[in-house]
Amino acid sequence: MVKKKTASPGKKIVLIGAGNVATHLGMALKKSGQEILQVYSRSKKSASDLANSLNAAYTCDLKQLDKHADIYVIAIKDDALVEIAKQIRFKSIVVHTSGSVEMTALKGCTSHYGVFYPLQSFSKARKIKLKNVPICIEASDKQTEKELIRLAEKISNRVIKIDSEKRQAIHLAAVFACNFSNHMYAIAEDILKTNQLPFQILQPLIKETAAKVEKNSPFKMQTGPAIRGDRNVMIKHINNLSEKKTSQAIYKLLSESIRENKN
């Protein structure tokens, strides 16, 4: 006799927030068989747009939040998160998706709370395969942890338990690896633009630089004039940046930092 697979029933979810994280998470959760009951946003347009694509209800009033969800997912900016957490109270699970807010910010909302933090940078315009994105889970109690891990595993292959302190370290590291490396690209774009050159010329280099650290330590992969100690090139570069004082200061500081790391 062939054993029938019994699919675990979908969870009922309310999304609080309709930005990039809420959108990507909502889509992935729905696709994985969960039911999105409702979307909340202060902006009616944002709430209704996302609700429509998730076949959900929407509201702009916290008092109108659906009381029958299994899980409430708060995916909004950190400041607003803390404010909203003060205003809601449920019996079921409440989680937030922030990298830097402590789990205990949700203490007043429910007795079953946690964190559901997808380690990725989301933009509305780009599709992301959540399957490869690490989801960091933290929970107030074992049962909640089990529920959150089960839910996360429906959308990602890389679910990890991470406490608030370690999550904040990950978030800080992500600022360097993502936000700051993007800013390095932006400065490069600015330099090229000043010289009537297309940013596109750097594509293969950027791709290779990112690909190199897939299997190697970036510390060991460092190249360039600073690690070689090539003073002549560095002086030339610093002079070339004389019209861009902030970028010049960045060039000096990062070159020093690379030298320090070498020692």
Next chain:
Amino acid sequence: MVKKKTASPGKKIVLIGAGNVATHLGMALKKSGQEILQVYSRSKKSASDLANSLNAAYTCDLKQLDKHADIYVIAIKDDALVEIAKQIRFKSIVVHTSGSVEMTALKGCTSHYGVFYPLQSFSKARKIKLKNVPICIEASDKQTEKELIRLAEKISNRVIKIDSEKRQAIHLAAVFACNFSNHMYAIAEDILKTNQLPFQILQPLIKETAAKVEKNSPFKMQTGPAIRGDRNVMIKHINNLSEKKTSQAIYKLLSESIRENKN
């Protein structure tokens, strides 16, 4: 009648240098049908290793350089390049592969000189498809330019004419986009290590950050606490870096720079 393709005869090439650039270029040139006559390096081991894999002769003595090459490719560190350029004299074409040395550094070597600069970061351990790598060409005269473009097009689909000034701007931009973004990864690695977390966790984020700017301006793709003006998160991060003073200074300076760019 079907027109027969007549393959242009391979060029005879001498490689001066046996490092990463010489190795990758040498391999690609040989594969494209050129003949590598000889490899020069100060180090006998480096010279003979590369020569063996290219089926070429080798020497450690500049006076023994083969006089019958069509093109001499100097692919060594900038300082050594200028020194070696003073010591050689040929009738055929001499080029260097540097991003930052002026073409005229080769003036004394020959009356046909130029630059053959592949815009990529090469490591011995990684294979690179040169086909997609931009090769920046500059030449002392039209005939040399034609020859160099023809040669470059045998190994790359992205051959561009770039004068010394613009090439230096590209090289400077590349330091930001490649060397400095790698250093951002290295600082992230350091933060994670301090918290007993694996660098690997950031892979999807790093990949996505690089992929985002393939078709978008990095200036417009900026995310994170600095561009949002999220003071609370930034203060927390700066405090978390109190044991890593240089990284803390970098955090502050880059956040300011991101804010400046916004205005």
